[in-house]
Amino acid sequence: MKRDAVDGLERGDVVLLPNLPFALSPAEAALLDPSSVKQGTKTVKYDPDTGRVWGYAEGVDAAAVKSMMARYADYTRRLLDALIPTYGAALKIGNTSFRPVEAQGRDQSKRHDDTLLHVDAFPSRPSHGQRIMRVFTNVHPGAKPRVWRVGEPFETVAERFLPKIAAPIPGSAKLMKLVGITKSQRSAADHYMLQLHDRMKLDDEYQRTVPHRTVEFAPGSTWMVFTDQVSHAAMSGQHALEQTFTLEVDGMAHPEHAPVRVLERMKGKKLR
Template sequence: MDAHDVLEELPIDRWTGPFSPEVRAQALAALEAGRVVSLPHLPFALAPEEARFLDPGTLDNSRKNISLDPATGRCHGSDYTGADLAALTAMLDRFGRQAEGLLRELFPAYAPALDRARTSFRPAEIQGREYSPRHDDRRLHVDAFPTRPMRGRRILRVFCNVAPDGVKREWQVGEPFPDFAASFLPRLRRPLPGQFWAMDLLGLTKGRRSAYDHAMLGLHDAGKLDAAYQAGAPRASLSFAPGTTWMCFTDSVLHAALAGRCALEQTFHLPVQAMANPEKSPLRVLERLSGSTLV
């Protein structure tokens, strides 16, 4: 594999449209085909007083990212307080709003159903940090939430490298999701009777899991914990220079973040029904492979 197999570059240089029908069609086809859509000429502009946040010290010692919940306006993961925390929160919120505006203009069919979720900022360098295998995002994986059931909804993420010193964000992207799922799905354990109900009742999940969530979490863990797969799986290497914005459906694009710092990330949720081609979704792929309805 090489970058041409997984990457689609678009000449977009502004966060607001309108965008041509040709660019919209190209972006939609690439995104739903499981490619990474890269916008190498679309930087996120920081105010001069926000440059101080591009430092690992912005992060507290308990987390690998700073997170903003747009539903509550609360920001977690930094030791800042008072006016400093308010300024950091405003920066993350501005990125989230710009990312949302970009998607609504670029994918107008998604707009009525697009749900903006958490905004994250990762100021620290990836290399040199130690994680357990299950939490190590340097390993190829698909995204799945252990406590927030998606019940088939897509996970669409917009990233931007805002590193001030020219450091690139280094990624790897793996094989197509149907190939990965066909290999790992037969290995997964079936859920115990009443397991989803009990987890919801005990407050272990924010809502009741579905068979889809169980499968996606199983695929996430099985892929990360398989040392032979991590060593030998097909992959392409991608580099995102500062000033680059990129996006993909991270629930179906196998990806690993190997190096870099100062990355912003905005998560969106999207119902499968809002896609132009729902058959490309992980839900439909897993239902075909398992022969059963998963939500």
């Protein structure tokens, strides 16, 4: 099971644990309402390193929000440590997210529209080629699934879009860090990953015609995926918890599958 999980994740599969719910206390269950989120946003966030929580509406039980999200961060960390112990210290925990708003029908710009197929990249927090892994749990109290589309393999996406992407402008990464657009200096890998994300979402014909499959995640299920590698779109669903992790490429069992390694092979040079 452990070896299958590692191989599947790194190959670009979605690993589903269909009967692994995350139980909520009565106070936490009361948060399953879109009014729990601050107006104008779709997500409550929690930083496990600092304990900071933000994005919840005024009047919401802040202690319940923090308790739920801190428990989920610990739950997913323990899950991955048990399922993939080989990652060890190379796997770093990031922010926790709570999404009580229906994914379908939100009015957003294309770049922020997660119902469009895309691969993930951090605009303000350069990853320098590190992997982005996310663990999700559908905590809907009824029977509503969270519905995804899953698209082409990463290498196919890169072959389609990479030739159209210009190299980063010399000095631009240093300038973006200087003026505060990014928290650290972007690498060439960050530039290309962000461009792939944007070009996928902005290409209407691609979104209409690209081969994909639909996957439904039932309430009480947990799933994990390298979202920097797997082309995905959250089409509908409500009440999900999500935990972000980053992984050093050298900590992988099969580092040749990492997007940065794929891009480096295609460009014929190092991008970090």
